[in-house]
Amino acid sequence: MLRDITIGQYYPAKSCIHRLDPRTKIVGTILYIVSLFLFRSFSGFLVVGTAFAGVLILSRVPFRYMLRGLRPILMLLAFTVLCNFFLTSGEVVWQWKFLKITKEGLERGAFMGVRLILLIFGTSLMTYTTTPNQLTDGLERLLSPLKVIHFPAHEMAMMMSIALRFIPILTEEADRIRKAQMARGADMESGGPIKRAKAMIPVFIPLLVSAFRRAFDLAMAMEARCYHGGKGRTKMKPLRYHMADLFGYVYLACYMATIITLRIWLKI
Amino acid sequence: MIPVKIRDLVHDFVTRDEEGNLADKKRALDHIELDVEEGQFIAVLGANGSGKSTLAKHINALLLPTKGQVLTCDMDTADDNYLWEIRKSAGMVFQNPDNQIVATVVEEDVAFGPENLGIPTEEIIERVNDSLKAVGMSQYNASSPNHLSGGQKQRVAIAGILAMEPKCILMDEPTAMLDPVGRREVLETVRRLNREKGITVILITHYMEEVIDADRIFVMSEGHVAMQGTPREIFARVDELKELRLEVPQVTELAHELIKRGVPMPASILTPEEFAEEYCKAATGRTRSSAAEENRAETAYNGDTDENCAGEPVLSLQDVRFVYGENTAFETVALESVNLDIFQGEYIGLIGHTGSGKSTLIQLLNGLEKATAGTVRFLGEDIWAEGYNQRQLRSNVGLVFQYPDHQLFEATVIEDVSYGPGNQGLSKEEIRERAEWALTLVGVDKKQWTMSPLELSGGQKRRVAIAGVLAMKPKVLILDEPTAGLDPAGRDEILGEVDRIRRETGMTVVLVSHRMEDVARFADRLVVISDGHILYADTPREVFRHRDELTAVGLEVPQVTQVMQMLNRDGIPCRTDAITIAEALEALQ
Numbered sequence: 113m114l115r116d117i118t119i120g121q122y123y124p125a126k127s128c129i130h131r132l133d134p135r136t137k138i139v140g141t142i143l144y145i146v147s148l149f150l151f152r153s154f155s156g157f158l159v160v161g162t163a164f165a166g167v168l169i170l171s172r173v174p175f176r177y178m179l180r181g182l183r184p185i186l187m188l189l190a191f192t193v194l195c196n197f198f199l200t201s202g203e204v205v206w207q208w209k210f211l212k213i214t215k216e217g218l219e220r221g222a223f224m225g226v227r228l229i230l231l232i233f234g235t236s237l238m239t240y241t242t243t244p245n246q247l248t249d250g251l252e253r254l255l256s257p258l259k260v261i262h263f264p265a266h267e268m269a270m271m272m273s274i275a276l277r278f279i280p281i282l283t284e285e286a287d288r289i290r291k292a293q294m295a296r297g298a299d300m301e302s303g304g305p306i307k308r309a310k311a312m313i314p315v316f317i318p319l320l321v322s323a324f325r326r327a328f329d330l331a332m333a334m335e336a337r338c339y340h341g342g343k344g345r346t347k348m349k350p351l352r353y354h355m356a357d358l359f360g361y362v363y364l365a366c367y368m369a370t371i372i373t374l375r376i377w378l379k380i
Numbered sequence: 381m382i383p384v385k386i387r388d389l390v391h392d393f394v395t396r397d398e399e400g401n402l403a404d405k406k407r408a409l410d411h412i413e414l415d416v417e418e419g420q421f422i423a424v425l426g427a428n429g430s431g432k433s434t435l436a437k438h439i440n441a442l443l444l445p446t447k448g449q450v451l452t453c454d455m456d457t458a459d460d461n462y463l464w465e466i467r468k469s470a471g472m473v474f475q476n477p478d479n480q481i482v483a484t485v486v487e488e489d490v491a492f493g494p495e496n497l498g499i500p501t502e503e504i505i506e507r508v509n510d511s512l513k514a515v516g517m518s519q520y521n522a523s524s525p526n527h528l529s530g531g532q533k534q535r536v537a538i539a540g541i542l543a544m545e546p547k548c549i550l551m552d553e554p555t556a557m558l559d560p561v562g563r564r565e566v567l568e569t570v571r572r573l574n575r576e577k578g579i580t581v582i583l584i585t586h587y588m589e590e591v592i593d594a595d596r597i598f599v600m601s602e603g604h605v606a607m608q609g610t611p612r613e614i615f616a617r618v619d620e621l622k623e624l625r626l627e628v629p630q631v632t633e634l635a636h637e638l639i640k641r642g643v644p645m646p647a648s649i650l651t652p653e654e655f656a657e658e659y660c661k662a663a664t665g666r667t668r669s670s671a672a673e674e675n676r677a678e679t680a681y682n683g684d685t686d687e688n689c690a691g692e693p694v695l696s697l698q699d700v701r702f703v704y705g706e707n708t709a710f711e712t713v714a715l716e717s718v719n720l721d722i723f724q725g726e727y728i729g730l731i732g733h734t735g736s737g738k739s740t741l742i743q744l745l746n747g748l749e750k751a752t753a754g755t756v757r758f759l760g761e762d763i764w765a766e767g768y769n770q771r772q773l774r775s776n777v778g779l780v781f782q783y784p785d786h787q788l789f790e791a792t793v794i795e796d797v798s799y800g801p802g803n804q805g806l807s808k809e810e811i812r813e814r815a816e817w818a819l820t821l822v823g824v825d826k827k828q829w830t831m832s833p834l835e836l837s838g839g840q841k842r843r844v845a846i847a848g849v850l851a852m853k854p855k856v857l858i859l860d861e862p863t864a865g866l867d868p869a870g871r872d873e874i875l876g877e878v879d880r881i882r883r884e885t886g887m888t889v890v891l892v893s894h895r896m897e898d899v900a901r902f903a904d905r906l907v908v909i910s911d912g913h914i915l916y917a918d919t920p921r922e923v924f925r926h927r928d929e930l931t932a933v934g935l936e937v938p939q940v941t942q943v944m945q946m947l948n949r950d951g952i953p954c955r956t957d958a959i960t961i962a963e964a965l966e967a968l969q
Contacts, residue, residue, distance in 0.1 A: 340464070
């Protein structure tokens, strides 16, 4: 049923990567992405691939889940690779009328493709091992130093977690509204895009009205439970770094050091 | 400590125009005086719009007095310094279970209150565990609220309040959106908290059955306290309550009617057992048990045998099976080997609790859902046959969903009702004519035709929603819980209107409900559905004979039927199949 839809793509398992503090994982993912852009030759992938494979094995997320994460970006991937194939100038290896593929193009295309795949692998691994709630908590804590410049870190995190809570509810409600209007003879399946968009109005308006009512109710309920912003708030599950996180950061530091050293000394 | 003390409270809702000038002033609370003692179970009754929710918000300092004073746990709500202390001491549970749960995990939601209060982590964990245990939800601590039933969600909400260690719990119609099972769960929970932990409870409701064991009842009407007293004192005043758009439990009303007819009975009977006891005394001069020994004759009523409907059914389901999310991890069988024929002009009451499959069943009837196996026929034709006109079917089998807010979207009432006929491709004049016909039929006043549907009261919205489907001139009208959330008088009005429409137009009606009393009065045939199977499909009289079987699936026969069966067991000869107050009266005279 609709209420079972999950936001994000958490893969429940008991592993040391799952248990890591979300902050460690967020920082790790950011550094990983940066590292992907630090080198220009294939040999760099060897380092990245090895480092990533290590973490993946520790996380116990099956490799096929990684591939599944690629599915939505397949089009983008193909587009990037092909563009590089055809649009890079250099030594021509194949030509048909105005289309030509160059040796440099093949290399560049393959390089870009692998880089993109590894990028998606990295971010998927984070979302597979971290619940949306933990991610929100982690972001809140990571961004909290910015409160000095009046960045609303707590408010943003609260907003995200409320959105996560209400997406399944509103999805289900949208379905009920759609059915109620179909029972009144609404036709939402036929016609061109404009007609279809128009047919959505009877669904959209009740949904919007309901969302406003829910917002009003929830705000009142939160106030009744003494919510008054992030000031003076404690947490039931505060984020605390453990020994594993220290290892995590050490691992990250070694990884970054390797990449940078290789970049400087071997010009990879 | 005095939990609540209200002196001369006045509240005006003021609307201002763009320049900030006074545009409209509505008096919601009118000189209220109210005292609650520590540890009491208080009920506040009142029809929709009587000001009872406004009153609750004052106790929690969500609203502040226009005039007068509210003291919650000896603190003045108007004093800003006490704000958080007041909200902590008098926690509030709201009507909609979904709109008060903040977090995506049960235990984190319960922790929300203490987190706001700045309680240290270790103590939060302790409080959360204790609170979940107190409401019997410990095993769901790591669940997502989306997977819980309405009753369970309300219990989580109560736990969220308990975790703040309040002295008093305010409940603003906590059961209005729940089915009977959920309602019982929630009420038993608060009663236990009241008894065992001594927490003062203020329950706002319009269900009379919920308040029979309250210590004190306040009845609100048009912003003031119209009556107050113990349940017995209040329920003895049946006629006054009816004037305030409320009702009393069926047995109380039955006793009241008997007294009017000269039977010597006490004026305030609250339960079927009590009724049976007192009636025994009055009728035979003996107690129940001694009467039972002497007389065991059962007189069954042999009167009206309902003629069987002959001919072609309008709608017919054959061996229908319905599976949700087939071939996924969430696969659930909603309906299994369902056979049902619905005949022209019949009034069917469809009964079953949440999750029994009744919502799925009605969506199969107009083709909104497709059966996994089996056939659905309308006037003999398979609705899933190739080339069958599905949209035509939907205007022939009109379905009104539970919440009118899910369908009302146009700027005015008349435009909204015109949406259905508009989709049928009729001419402008015809559309207008049909909309006017439908609105007149459901009894919506002409003055309201140009109003926005959002400005209407709950009962009126429901009428407009029904008109929106009637305007398509369906042959069958299906209503999904059309009385949910309405006060007793509003409920009777809607049911009366549906019955009148059916008599005037000869339409076939299918009414979905979980209130046995409602369907018993009007339906020709009851279809009881449980766990995806049709349990009974017979006249209400026949169905109610199976009291024990119905109780086993969480349904209850009307109180009058219970009473008659009890009396008969006790040896008072009377018909056991009375299903309405009128019938019971006739039988007992």
